[in-house]
Amino acid sequence: MTSEPTLDASSMPTTRLPERAAVVDLDAIRHNVELVRRVAAPARVMAVVKADGYGHGATQVARAALEAGASWLGVAHISEALALRAAGIDAPILAWLHTPDSNFSAAVAAGIDLGCSGWELEAIVAAAREQERPARIHLKIDTGLGRNGVTADRWESVVGEAVEYQDEGLLRVVGVFSHLAVADEPTRPETDAQLDAFREAIALAEDAGCDLAVRHIANSPAIFSRPDAHFDLVRAGIAIYGLSPFADQASADLGLRPAMTLRATLSQAKRVPADQGVSYGLTYRTPSAGALGLVPLGYADGVPRTSERGPVRIAGRTYTVAGRVAMDQIVVDLGPDADTDSFLGAEAVLFGAGDEGGPTADDWARATGTINYEIVTRISGRVPRVYLGDGE
Numbered sequence: 001m002t003s004e005p006t007l008d009a010s011s012m013p014t015t016r017l018p019e020r021a022a023v024v025d026l027d028a029i030r031h032n033v034e035l036v037r038r039v040a041a042p043a044r045v046m047a048v049v050k051a052d053g054y055g056h057g058a059t060q061v062a063r064a065a066l067e068a069g070a071s072w073l074g075v076a077h078i079s080e081a082l083a084l085r086a087a088g089i090d091a092p093i094l095a096w097l098h099t100p101d102s103n104f105s106a107a108v109a110a111g112i113d114l115g116c117s118g119w120e121l122e123a124i125v126a127a128a129r130e131q132e133r134p135a136r137i138h139l140k141i142d143t144g145l146g147r148n149g150v151t152a153d154r155w156e157s158v159v160g161e162a163v164e165y166q167d168e169g170l171l172r173v174v175g176v177f178s179h180l181a182v183a184d185e186p187t188r189p190e191t192d193a194q195l196d197a198f199r200e201a202i203a204l205a206e207d208a209g210c211d212l213a214v215r216h217i218a219n220s221p222a223i224f225s226r227p228d229a230h231f232d233l234v235r236a237g238i239a240i241y242g243l244s245p246f247a248d249q250a251s252a253d254l255g256l257r258p259a260m261t262l263r264a265t266l267s268q269a270k271r272v273p274a275d276q277g278v279s280y281g282l283t284y285r286t287p288s289a290g291a292l293g294l295v296p297l298g299y300a301d302g303v304p305r306t307s308e309r310g311p312v313r314i315a316g317r318t319y320t321v322a323g324r325v326a327m328d329q330i331v332v333d334l335g336p337d338a339d340t341d342s343f344l345g346a347e348a349v350l351f352g353a354g355d356e357g358g359p360t361a362d363d364w365a366r367a368t369g370t371i372n373y374e375i376v377t378r379i380s381g382r383v384p385r386v387y388l389g390d391g392e
């Protein structure tokens with residue numbers, strides 16, 4: 001979670017940004033939510049803000065998403081949902097990943113909808129009794145992902161139990177949902193099988209007496225590639241942060257605007273001779289005499305240590321990381337002709353909107369052998385979040 005104070009940079013020139021910052025453009029979030037709304041209509045939109053809004057700041061993103069027309073918020077943990085309530089957000093929130101230690105009573109008291117994979121029913125009902133208030137649940141069917149959710153063979157009995165509790169006034173089955181495994185690879189056949197299983201599970205629940213307000217299965221890739229998966233509600237995560245869920249499509253191809261820019265002020269620029277070893281292990285050596293620039297962001301800030309030659313944009317040119325990523329810093333080879341005086345204090349951008357050829361989270365994902373989801377989510381609490389477009 002973000003532990004540093006946040007600043008409003010709307011009126012702040014770049015030079016007044018903190019020396020390292022993840023700048024989050026809330027107008028980009030609003031734009032992306034509006035785009036998802038148009039693509040998903042008439043289905044409504046749940047903005048997924050788990051993991052501190054994929055590293056962008058859950059509360060700020062939630063507010064911007066609701067302003068842009070999202071109807072629901074989605075998180076993994078009850079604690080994340082309670083934090084949104086504590087921030088004064090009263091929109092419908094669904095939390096779906098629990099353990100026997102989860103605080104179901106607090107969730108029921110705060111009017112948080114609970115995903116239910118079967119085993120939680122007793123605990124949720126106990127919480128409803130304690131709070132003297134019916135719990136609101138969304139039954140989750142495992143249609144093939146093999147993570148949480150009720151397996152098909154147990155679905156009928158879990159639905160039956162839930163309906164009994166509903167008849168007793170202890171809970172309301174608000175929704176049925178599931179999660180897709182391969183929607184980011186639209187040609188794979190498993191999504192069809194998952195959707196068939198989902199439709200069957202819905203039919204059974206409705207026949208058993210559930211008056212479902214929302215049926216939902218689509219994540220970001222399915223929002224764009226599977227209109228038949230939209231049902232009543234779509235759960236949009238990565239798309240609202242402006243990143244593409246597809247390996248072969250960039251943000252711009254989908255009309256999305258990346259919301260986060262990771263940047264820092266260069267903390268040193270110095271001339272070195274040819275064959276200068278760089279960073280731990282001396283895995284990089286300068287090919288000629290030239291200049292090195294020091295960027296004060298490292299793996300403690302969430303820059304993946306496994307990145308090889310991740311891109312860094314400085315003064316309109318893209319350089320690559322030279323040598324290993326250290327805990328607090330990375331080095332870039334500025335080349336033989338760099339004027340070191342002009343680089344000290346310059347802005348280094350690791351990733352951002354990608355305008356004018358600038359590097360993106362997709363570039364860092366490729367350089368690291370991971371996905372853009374991980375690149376933005378892992379930026380640590382040591383990096384202050386700065387919000388653009390706040391308070392509009």
Ligand SMILES: Cc1ncc(COP(=O)(O)O)c(C=O)c1O
Pocket residue numbers: 048096179218219220221235236237238239245
């Ligand atoms: C249950 C569930 N729904 C929706 C999402 C959002 O997925 P995406 O970021 O691909 O839109 C997630 C994220 O992993 C999830 O776990």
